Structures are given as C-alpha cells and as structure tokens.
Amino acid sequence: MPRSQSFGPSALHRLVQAVFFLAMLAAGIQFAFFAAWAMGASERFVPRPASAEGFLPISALIALKRLVLTGQWDPVHPAGLAILLCALAAALFFRKGFCGYVCPLGTLSHWLFRLGRRAGCMHQPSPRLGFLWTLPKYVLLGFVLWIPFGLMDLEACEAFLLSRYNMVADTKMLLFFLHPSATLAACLAFLAGGSLLFPSFWCRCFCPYGALLGLLSVCSPLAVRRDSRLCTGCRQCQAHCPQGIAVHLAERIASPECTGCLECQGHCPSKGCLEVHAGWGRRSARLPWWSMALLTAGLVLGVWLAARAAGHWDSTLPKEAVRLLHEGIASLRH
Numbered sequence: 001m002p003r004s005q006s007f008g009p010s011a012l013h014r015l016v017q018a019v020f021f022l023a024m025l026a027a028g029i030q031f032a033f034f035a036a037w038a039m040g041a042s043e044r045f046v047p048r049p050a051s052a053e054g055f056l057p058i059s060a061l062i063a064l065k066r067l068v069l070t071g072q073w074d075p076v077h078p079a080g081l082a083i084l085l086c087a088l089a090a091a092l093f094f095r096k097g098f099c100g101y102v103c104p105l106g107t108l109s110h111w112l113f114r115l116g117r118r119a120g121c122m123h124q125p126s127p128r129l130g131f132l133w134t135l136p137k138y139v140l141l142g143f144v145l146w147i148p149f150g151l152m153d154l155e156a157c158e159a160f161l162l163s164r165y166n167m168v169a170d171t172k173m174l175l176f177f178l179h180p181s182a183t184l185a186a187c188l189a190f191l192a193g194g195s196l197l198f199p200s201f202w203c204r205c206f207c208p209y210g211a212l213l214g215l216l217s218v219c220s221p222l223a224v225r226r227d228s229r230l231c232t233g234c235r236q237c238q239a240h241c242p243q244g245i246a247v248h249l250a251e252r253i254a255s256p257e258c259t260g261c262l263e264c265q266g267h268c269p270s271k272g273c274l275e276v277h278a279g280w281g282r283r284s285a286r287l288p289w290w291s292m293a294l295l296t297a298g299l300v301l302g303v304w305l306a307a308r309a310a311g312h313w314d315s316t317l318p319k320e321a322v323r324l325l326h327e328g329i330a331s332l333r334h
C-alpha cells in the first residue's frame with residue numbers, strides 16, 4: 001500500500017504545515033488588533049505577537065550583521081533575528097525545512113500546487129531549463145545581501161535598526177497588504193496564477209530568502225536518496241514534488257530547491273526506494289520518514305524557547321513609545 005493512503009510522510013508534512021499556518025494566521029489576526037490599537041483606531045490593547053517579525057527578513061539580515069560585528073542582539077525586532085537564525089540553521093542541517101514546513105507562503109504555494117495538479121493545469125518545467133527559472137531569485141538575493149553586507153557599514157546598520165521606519169516596518173507591511181495598490185494586486189494575481197501552472201512559482205523563481213536557504217541547504221547532511229535498483233521509473237515522485245524536482249533522475253536529492261517535504265517518498269509506490277539519509281557518500285545512514293518533519297519542528301520550538309529564555313523574543317519598547325511611533329501611520333495607506 002502506498003504510504004500516501006496511510007499516515008506517512010505526506011500526511012505528516014501537511015499536518016505540520018497546517019499547524020504552523022494556523023499559528024501564523026492567529027498571529028496575523030492578533031497583530032492586526034495590535035496595529036489598530038497602536039495607530040489609535042482602537043482603545044483595546046492587544047499584545048504584539050513577536051512572530052510577525054518573521055516577515056522582515058532584510059531588517060533581520062542587518063541585525064545579523066550587527067550581531068556578528070558587535071555581539072549585540074537587535075532590541076527592536078529580536079524575534080526577527082531569532083527566526084532568521086532558525087531558518088538558516090534548518091537549511092544547514094535539515095535541507096530547506098523552514099520553507100517546507102514553517103513558512104506560510106510555502107504552505108500557500110503547496111496548496112496552489114495541489115489545486116493546479118487536481119485541475120490538470122500544472123506543468124513541470126524541463127529539468128535542463130530548471131536553473132533558468134531560478135535565476136531571478138539569485139539576482140534578487142545578490143541585491144538583498146548587498147544592502148547590509150556591501151552598502152551599509154556598522155554605523156548605517158545601527159542607524160537603520162533604531163530608525164522609526166524600522167520600528168514600525170511590520171505595521172507598514174500589514175497596511176501594504178491590507179490595502180493593496182492596483183500594482184500589488186496584479187503582482188499577487190500573477191504569482192498565484194503562476195503557482196497554479198508551475199510548481200512553487202514564487203518560491204522557485206523569485207524569493208531571495210528561499211534562494212539563500214537553498215544555497216545553505218546544499219551542505220545539509222540530510223537528503224532523500226533513491227535506490228535505483230528498486231525504482232520503476234514511474235515518475236510519481238516528480239509529479240508530486242512541490243518543487244518539480246526530477247527525483248527519478250538523481251541518486252541523492254541535493255538540489256537547492258528541495259525542502260525536505262518528503263511528498264516524493266510519500267507517493268513512491270516502490271517501498272524503500274526513496275528514504276531520508278544522513279551523511280554524504282556511501283557512509284550515510286537511513287533515517288525514519290518522520291525525522292525531517294520532527295527535527296525541523298523541534299528546531300523551531302527549541303529556538304523559540306531559547307530566545308524567550310534569553311530575552312531575545314519580545315521587543316521591550318514601552319507601550320507609550322509604540323503609540324507615539326505609530327502616530328500618522330494610518331494615513332500612509334491612502
């Protein structure tokens with residue numbers, strides 16, 4: 001019986017995705033109530049969910065440079081830095097687990113992929129042209145890394161981190177998406193439509209954050225391995241891979257696009273053909289199918305607990321200062 005019919009890698013992947021997605025949705029709603037209070041639209045104070053800082057990756061990269069140069073943790077968006085470090089660690093050790101299990105945009109992308117497959121409109125790009133699809137995100141990554149590591153010195157980094165712009169960047173981001181311009185709406189429609197036609201259109205082609213995680217994940221000791229003696233060449237693995245990877249052509253899936261989601265393993269009809277292995281070359285050891293999901297989720301939980309214990313999760317800005325900083329922001333949406 002294929003594992004997809006019982007509780008196996010696919011079911012676990014979707015369960016973990018759903019848990020993180022619901023947690024982020026709840027945080028998003030809570031953040032909207034907080035922003036309404038901060039901008040003076042409501043008198044009811046709702047605490048700010050720190051996980052919203054996960055949507056400020058450039059600020060987190062600048063905070064990372066400051067951390068490396070000074071040893072000081074960013075006090076403005078401390079959780080943003082913790083989430084960035086968690087995503088980098090997940091990529092280094094457990095492939096792009098952050099993309100495969102945690103990031104809500106990755107989950108949305110996967111849902112659109114499945115919808116596109118069911119509607120019969122999903123197209124797998126040719127493996128030979130696969131790299132061309134990913135070029136835009138590497139160009140964007142170069143630009144995103146050039147800002148903190150090429151353009152800004154330590155003084156400029158500190159000025160940015162303590163600027164009013166950075167302190168209210170999360171609220172501005174919320175307003176940006178709650179009141180989209182015609183251009184933004186067209187871009188979102190383009191990306192959603194593209195994700196129905198091509199696997200993980202946004203993630204594979206344009207996301208610079210995913211590009212960075214993908215480059216790190218090439219070093220990851222964990223990877224899916226294919227036993228060519230058991231492989232029938234049915235290509236169910238590629239058909240169900242949310243990244244469109246030609247799993248049936250590789251012995252070890254070391255692609256920077258692989259998120260470790262194990263949908264390929266879950267849909268492979270040949271038992272034991274696809275397995276997670278730790279290590280490189282012939283010295284690798286087979287791991288249980290649930291290891292990738294549990295290690296990724298465990299890392300996220302561990303980083304969250306450690307950041308909280310170290311006082312590197314919640315911002316320490318007083319409530320009065322938060323309201324002062326948000327004065328006049330609501331008018332920016334018009």
Ligand code: SF4
Nearest residue numbers: 099103106203207210
């Ligand atoms: S590629 Fe970017 S948007 Fe996609 S799942 Fe990864 S971090 Fe999220």
Ligand code: SF4
Nearest residue numbers: 231232234235237268
């Ligand atoms: S699904 Fe399994 S048996 Fe079929 S091509 Fe892929 S690895 Fe081979």
Ligand code: SF4
Nearest residue numbers: 241258259261262264
């Ligand atoms: S190769 Fe397998 S584990 Fe990697 S992204 Fe594709 S389906 Fe997921």
